[in-house]
Amino acid sequence: MSAILEIRVLSAQDASRAEAGGADRLEVVGALDDGARSPEPRLVAEIRSRTALHLRPVVRLRSGYSTDGGEATRLRGLISAYLDAGADGLVLGFLNGLGDVDCDVLAALLDGFSCPWTFSRAFDAALDVPAAWRAVRGLRGLDGVRTAGSARDLERGLDDLLAMLRADPDAARLVVADGDLVADQVPWLARAGVRQYHLEDQVRPGGSPRAYVDEGLVRSWRLLLDAQTRRRVP
Template sequence: MSTRAVLEVIALDAEDAVAAQAGGADRLEVVTDMAADGLTPPAATVAAIRAAVDIPLRVMLRLAGGFAAGEVGLLVDAVHRMRGAGASEFVLGFLDAHGGVDMYAVERVVAELDGCPWTFHRAIDRAADRDALRKQLDGLPGLDTYLTAGAAAGVDDGLPTLVAEAARQGEPGYEQQILVGGGLQLEHVPRLREAGIDAFHIGGAARSAGWAGVVSVSAVAEWRRVLDAD
């Protein structure tokens, strides 16, 4: 019997968070500025969401669009602000100019997390070598999840890669949970579940009016229904 799938929903504010939880989300990814694909939110937003819901939330550590780390000292400051606002789980991922993982930036930030769980986000989909990236990150404290579409263009293109990586689960560099997101649609779910993938991430798909609107309880509930039925 398959395990209950994790459903993670992007929340921009407390209203989103309450709706996502009501619809059946298991976890939130908390960000701001989706025009830049999600940046570190204000500490006040994190505190308000933490007070409004009781499901886990993962807070984005990303200062600007793209996948360069930027000023690492500012990232460290962001960690302290987010932890002060009640965050205890995080999302991050930085690449260098050649598409390799920026280990200096990642290790500096992870040291400040002090063992908190974290997700390496879709920077993996822009990496020059996904396998090398996974093996470089292997063993870093707290890393338990990769958020990935399998390809930069999204899940439609990345399905074969996702299925192949799921088949390697448990190998060195592949112990972490695969959290599928990025152009994810309901019709992708059966094949992904068949491959053994049990974590799914939605943003725009949780909003009946797209990013112009708030999270829809009914939209999240439909995802919950499909995941629970599969």
Template sequence: MSNRAVLEVIALDAQDAVAAQAGGADRLELVTDMAADGLTPARETFAAIRAAVDIPLRVMLRQEDGFATGDIDRLLGRLGELREAGADQFVFGFLDREGHADLVAVERIVAELDGCPWTFHRAIDRATDRGSLRKQLADLPGLDTYLTAGAATGVDDGVPTLLDEAARSDEPGYEPQILVGGGLRLDHLPSLRAAGLDAFHIGGAARPHGWTGPVDEAAVRTWREAVDA
């Protein structure tokens, strides 16, 4: 089973987490406040989810909507609390005003991670130059995943970019796994899987009643089966 595709599901609380794991999720992305595109959850929320499930958890590090860093010292404080509670995988990504990677912020966070694995999230889809961003980040310890739709507007528009980047996985900066997410639909999967893409991220697709409702185990299972098909 080690070569099966990864299915990551957004979880807001322990109820979501239990349903997602039961439906076949391999990993969870923990956030709060999806109206702001997902912010750092409370330490207590992380602890409750960690106690409820045994699959890997990637915790969002973001304080405000958008891709600016905000108060980096405050964010590092939140990171310290989460690390003390046992968090050992993370999700973050910051751009400067010109749309380049905010290396100062990213490197400060990475320095506190002690090698923990992390995902650079969809900030890459807003970057001025995706290729140069990948090269900027290429040597940072722990970076093993890019969460991307291939385009700021979502997977529909991003498929050509995703296929191109998947074909370059042996080039410097392109080694991290591509985790496809952002407007991802079941009908996208066949062409993405055929191109060798093997990691998928869903949020709203796991919630038939929208973000005000919980993750639905059956919805996650439908995705599990489609990803594995």
């Protein structure tokens, strides 16, 4: 199985350059404050008109990782609008007041919709990580969990993430490596069976969120992931 390279995009220009560089999937976001917020449905439609890549907009309207009934209604409206605009999947993740994966909220938000989705970095804010892994495995449509193995980044969480994968190799099929991923970490993750990788400012010149995605930087990551994936195949 080849690696899936996912790129965060904020515009149609970003999307076109990511596709030209060899990306497989795009996370579509709006404002970048406090991580990432939901884009306007018209942005999803514009990007859809410019690329054939798999699109997953973020479903998140406010700070934090909890929600309530009023916001949930707005979020369901966004999900419907995104799918109508051509999105292929979604990125979302919510925790309850105890810091556990909020399976009830997620089920309610996705009820009636049929699409694959990724659990966001909200996962790394869960208080009981083993319990969080048990919870997400029962969520319908989930095919990825964005994680750095820590609430901060892969530099601090890589060892814990690799230890978890040694104890539970099947979890590798869900891991989407995220959290300021650097090239030197890819061989370790690939050897552990990770096949999904998420990039943000790593593919923008100077690492600046104000710069457009750079095709050449995306291509360099594409080549790295392909080489490491082939190396692991017997």
